[in-house]
Amino acid sequence: MTEVVVTGLGIAAPTGLGLDAYWANTLAGVSGLGRVTRFDPSNYPARLAGEIRDFAAEEVLPSRLLPQTDRMTRIALVAADWAFADAGVVPADLPEYDVGVITASHSGGFEFGQNELRALWSKGGQYVSAYQSFAWFYAVNSGQISIRNGLRGPSSVVVTDQAGGLDALAQARRQIRKGTSMVLAGAVDASICPWGWVAQLTSGRLSERDDPARAYLPFDDRAAGHVPGEGGALLVLENAEHARARGARVYGVVAGHASTVDPAPGRDRAPTLQKAIDHALADAGAVPDEIDVVFADAAAVPELDRAEAEAITKVFGPRGVPVTAPKTGTGRLYSGAAPLDLAAALLAIRDGVLPPTVHTTLSERYELDLVTGAPRRADVRSALVVARGQGGFNSAMVVRAPR
Amino acid sequence: MAVDKFTIEDLTRILREAAGADEGVDLDGDIAETDFEELGYESLALLETGGRIEREYGISLDEDALAAARTPTALVDLVNAHLAAAQAV
Incomplete structure (x- = not known):
C-alpha cells in the first residue's frame, strides 16, 4: 500500500x-x-x-x-x-x-x-x-x-x-x-x-x-x-x-492508526482505548516491543488517567515503555494537541531524545515509566501517540523513522 | 447622520474597515470605474460594506441594487440617491 x-x-x-x-x-x-x-x-x-x-x-x-x-x-x-x-x-x-x-x-x-x-x-x-x-x-x-x-x-x-x-x-x-x-x-x-x-x-x-x-x-x-x-x-x-x-526531507512515516468509540455510560462493556492502541499497532504491522515512546493523552482526571495507564500497561507491560506528556507545558489544545504530539514524536525520532512531562510527580498507583524532570536520550525508531476526546472518542497513531 | 454627500473617500474608508484591502490594490488610486472583483472584493465583502454604509448613514439599500453596483462610482451614486431621497422626505 x-x-x-x-x-x-x-x-x-x-x-x-x-x-x-x-x-x-x-x-x-x-x-x-x-x-x-x-x-x-x-x-x-x-x-x-x-x-x-x-x-x-x-x-x-x-x-x-x-x-x-x-x-x-x-x-x-x-x-x-x-x-x-x-x-x-x-x-x-x-x-x-x-x-x-x-x-x-x-x-x-x-x-x-x-x-x-x-x-x-x-x-x-x-x-x-x-x-x-x-x-x-x-x-x-x-x-x-x-x-x-x-x-x-x-x-x-x-x-x-x-x-x-x-x-x-x-x-x-x-x-x-x-x-x-x-x-x-x-x-x-x-x-x-x-x-x-x-x-x-x-x-x-x-x-x-x-x-x-x-x-x-x-x-x-x-x-x-x-x-x-x-x-x-x-x-x-x-x-x-x-x-x-522531489528530494524532500522526510521526518517519518505515518505507519498505523485506529480510532474507537467507548460504550455509552452505564453499559457494562469495557472502554475501548486499549483496542485503539492494539489496532493502531496492528495497522502499523508493529509489535509492542518496537514502540520506543508513548505520547499520552494525559487527561489529569483520576479515572481517565487510570484508564489510560491501564491500557498502556496492558499493551506494553508494567513500565514497559517510556511515556511522556509534553502537553503539560502547553495545556490541552483540544484538536490541536495530538498533531502537536505527533510533531514532537517526529522530532524525538530526529534527535534521539524524549521530551519531559513537566510539573507531574508520578503516582505510585500507575505502573508507568513516565519521563519527568529532564529530557531522556533514546534511540527512537517508532512512537505511539494517544488522544481521547470527550464523548468517548479514542484515537491512536504510530509513526516510524524514515527508511 | 445628517450628510448630503457620500464620496469615494467615504467608500474606501468603509471598504477598509469592512474587508481590508488586497495587497496588490491601491484604494487611493484611480479606482472609480474598476470592477469590485478586480479590486479583490467578493460578494460577501460587498454585503458587509453595504451593511456598514446602511448603519452609518441610516439608509436601507435594496439588495438587488447593491449587487448590481459593480464599481465604486456605481455604489457611490446608489448611496447618494438614497441620501437625496431621505432628505426630500
Missing part, C-alpha cells in the same frame, strides 16, 4: 511559535501555563491557560483576511505557511487538485462568534458581520487555508474533540492512498474567550487551581483536571514516492 510520510511541520504553541522555539522550550521543560490574559478570569472557577502570547496577526497576514477570521484561523493560516515552507513546498507551484487540506476542530471560531453575538444582542442584527456566516464554522480553517494557497484537492474537517487531531491525519492518509499527492493536515484550536471558557467549563474537567506548576498534573495523585491551551500543529503529509521524487 502507498506509504505516507511527513515532510513539513508547522507549529504554533504556548511554548513557542515555530518548530525550533517550540522544540527547544519543550526539551527544556519550559511551561507556557499562566493566568488568563485574554479576558479577566477573576469571576470564573478556572483561571489558568496556555496562551500564545506574541502572535501579531496584522504583521503576518493580509488585511483582507483580518475582518473575516477568528483567532484560531489566523494562527492556523500562519502555521500552514510554516508547514509548507518547512516541507520546501510552494503550494502555488503544485497542480491545484494534487493538494488537499484536512483539519480537525474542537469548537470552531468561538471568539469571532462571541463578538457577533454581542453585537446582535446589544445593537441589533444589522451590526452582525456578514463574515459570521462562516468565520465561526468548524470547517473554516480547512477552507481558508485552501483558498489562501489555491488548493483544490480533497478537503474536510473532522470533529471528535481531542481525538480529532489524529483522526484528521488518518483521513489525510486515506486521501493520499486514494491518489492525492499531498495533504496539509492537523489542527489549531483557540477559544480562550468568555464564551469559549464557559463552554469548556461544562466538561467539569478544568483545573480550578491558581498555581501554574500545580494545576495540570496527569498521572499524579494531585490530578484535578486540565489547563486549556491554544494552538496546535499542521503537518504536510505526502505520498512517499512524491516526496522522494
Whole structure:
C-alpha cells in the first residue's frame, strides 16, 4: 500500500511559535501555563491557560483576511505557511487538485462568534458581520487555508474533540492512498474567550487551581483536571514516492492508526482505548516491543488517567515503555494537541531524545515509566501517540523513522 | 447622520474597515470605474460594506441594487440617491 510520510511541520504553541522555539522550550521543560490574559478570569472557577502570547496577526497576514477570521484561523493560516515552507513546498507551484487540506476542530471560531453575538444582542442584527456566516464554522480553517494557497484537492474537517487531531491525519492518509499527492493536515484550536471558557467549563474537567506548576498534573495523585491551551500543529503529509521524487526531507512515516468509540455510560462493556492502541499497532504491522515512546493523552482526571495507564500497561507491560506528556507545558489544545504530539514524536525520532512531562510527580498507583524532570536520550525508531476526546472518542497513531 | 454627500473617500474608508484591502490594490488610486472583483472584493465583502454604509448613514439599500453596483462610482451614486431621497422626505 502507498506509504505516507511527513515532510513539513508547522507549529504554533504556548511554548513557542515555530518548530525550533517550540522544540527547544519543550526539551527544556519550559511551561507556557499562566493566568488568563485574554479576558479577566477573576469571576470564573478556572483561571489558568496556555496562551500564545506574541502572535501579531496584522504583521503576518493580509488585511483582507483580518475582518473575516477568528483567532484560531489566523494562527492556523500562519502555521500552514510554516508547514509548507518547512516541507520546501510552494503550494502555488503544485497542480491545484494534487493538494488537499484536512483539519480537525474542537469548537470552531468561538471568539469571532462571541463578538457577533454581542453585537446582535446589544445593537441589533444589522451590526452582525456578514463574515459570521462562516468565520465561526468548524470547517473554516480547512477552507481558508485552501483558498489562501489555491488548493483544490480533497478537503474536510473532522470533529471528535481531542481525538480529532489524529483522526484528521488518518483521513489525510486515506486521501493520499486514494491518489492525492499531498495533504496539509492537523489542527489549531483557540477559544480562550468568555464564551469559549464557559463552554469548556461544562466538561467539569478544568483545573480550578491558581498555581501554574500545580494545576495540570496527569498521572499524579494531585490530578484535578486540565489547563486549556491554544494552538496546535499542521503537518504536510505526502505520498512517499512524491516526496522522494522531489528530494524532500522526510521526518517519518505515518505507519498505523485506529480510532474507537467507548460504550455509552452505564453499559457494562469495557472502554475501548486499549483496542485503539492494539489496532493502531496492528495497522502499523508493529509489535509492542518496537514502540520506543508513548505520547499520552494525559487527561489529569483520576479515572481517565487510570484508564489510560491501564491500557498502556496492558499493551506494553508494567513500565514497559517510556511515556511522556509534553502537553503539560502547553495545556490541552483540544484538536490541536495530538498533531502537536505527533510533531514532537517526529522530532524525538530526529534527535534521539524524549521530551519531559513537566510539573507531574508520578503516582505510585500507575505502573508507568513516565519521563519527568529532564529530557531522556533514546534511540527512537517508532512512537505511539494517544488522544481521547470527550464523548468517548479514542484515537491512536504510530509513526516510524524514515527508511 | 445628517450628510448630503457620500464620496469615494467615504467608500474606501468603509471598504477598509469592512474587508481590508488586497495587497496588490491601491484604494487611493484611480479606482472609480474598476470592477469590485478586480479590486479583490467578493460578494460577501460587498454585503458587509453595504451593511456598514446602511448603519452609518441610516439608509436601507435594496439588495438587488447593491449587487448590481459593480464599481465604486456605481455604489457611490446608489448611496447618494438614497441620501437625496431621505432628505426630500
